[in-house]
Amino acid sequence: MVIEKILNNNVVVTKDENQLEVVVMGKGLAFNKKPGDFISKDKVDKVFLLSDRGISQKFQELVHDIPLEYLTIAVQIIEYAKQKLNKTLNESIYLSLTDHLYTAIERTKKNIQMPNVLLWDIKRLFPEEFSIGKRTVEKIAIEYNVQLSEDEAGFIALHIVNAQTENPEMDDMYAYTKTMQDILNIVRYYYKTDFNEESVYFYRFTTHLRFFLSRVVNQTQHEGDVEEELLSIVQKKYGTAMTCVEKIQTYLTELFDYTMSSDEKMYLAIHIARLAEKNR
Template sequence: MIIKRVLNNNTIISINSKGVEVLLMGKGIAFGQKKGQPVDLELVEKTFLLRDKDTQNKFTELLIDVPMEHILVAEKIINFGKIKLGKNLSETIYVNLTDHIHSAVERYQEGIILKNPLRWDIERFYPDEYAVGEKAIEVVRKELGVEFVIDEAAFIAIHFVNAEQSKSFDLAYEVAEITKNIEDIVKRAYNTEFDESSLDYYRFITHVKFFAQRLLTGEHYEDDDSELLDTLKKKYELEYRCALKIGEYVEETFEYCLSSTELVYLTAHIRRITKNL
């Protein structure tokens, strides 16, 4: 393998046997080396091959200034996240999480510690991703000697939530906020709290999260369930009125009028979580 570009003493860009650019890392791998010289493969510790060209370019520029230790910590957290979540993650996670870890460490060294106002909601709505965030705190403490506060788990969780999205929108904060607001509307309407461990609550929250994602990306259900809605509004009047309150919030905030199909789903889910009250 031949060196195509030296980023710093520990990172180079090379070309593999298939003619594809790869990022190679290793302590001193580029020390005293220049473009066109062969790579000392014994010094290679990590290989990064990102298929998306734009993502690879961003990651490459990031690696110029980010310490190798931060990059390796981010990779360890990403690998844990892949196993824990069992989902395909966008390659942007390598850029976003590496940048976040690096920036957060620098912030802490300067005594700047940020609070996350949505931490509790992120923990409730994205428990698996939040668990990855908690693991990340442990990894950073062991590998870098930096004690992140628990709020950082939520910030890190958001990167994994966003990496799971099929589209490159940073929606997690907005989704969590919308989900919380809709849940609060139902709680106020029934003056109650819900069993967050129940299957019905899980189904309700899952539906609301997907609804929030559709709302933010402009993807909505067609308005073709008016007959079923007429039936439900008579059978479940209180639940329907609560769904209308959610509709008012959505219309006031996002200037979007809920379709009959969306009102049907909301009414049905509200019925499930309130039927035993």
């Protein structure tokens, strides 16, 4: 591999066997090296192939300015999250999470805390991602002797949730989380009850809601092949839930100017009906 650009002693820009630009990381990789010199693949710990040119450029700028350990821990957490969630994460997380961890650790060292107003909702709506956030906080405490707050575990969780969407903007993620909470409140108030948030039915409902809201935010309506006969059966069997869905539709129209398709309404009603039924 030939060095094209040195970002710091541990990170360089080069090209892979397909002549695609990659950022490679390894301890002391560029020590006493200059552009044009060869580096051994044996010294490379991680290869970043970032297809988005804008993200790649910002990532290079970030890596140039921060110590290797911040990038290392971010990569470890991202790989762990992919394995635990069994999902592909948007490549932008290498930039956003590395930057966040660097900022959070440096801020904590100065005894500056940032409250997370969504912490309670994050714990409830994204338990798997929050557990990864807590693991990150524990790892940083052990390896760097810096104790991040539980609020930071929530922020880390949001970065991971964010990386599962097609449009990974952190500001959108706050609105997305609030929208989930608003819909849960619509269902809760409609049925005049609280739900068992530890139940598998609540988990299934919130999981369905997450993917549904991803379509809403991106204005990509799902129009399936649901037959009118099946829709009619669902309307008769789950009439109460369908009425609740119409209240959700009113909310989505006002907020996103989004109209649910027939099958979106049907599947949402089925999840709501099961949640309400199992909560009795």
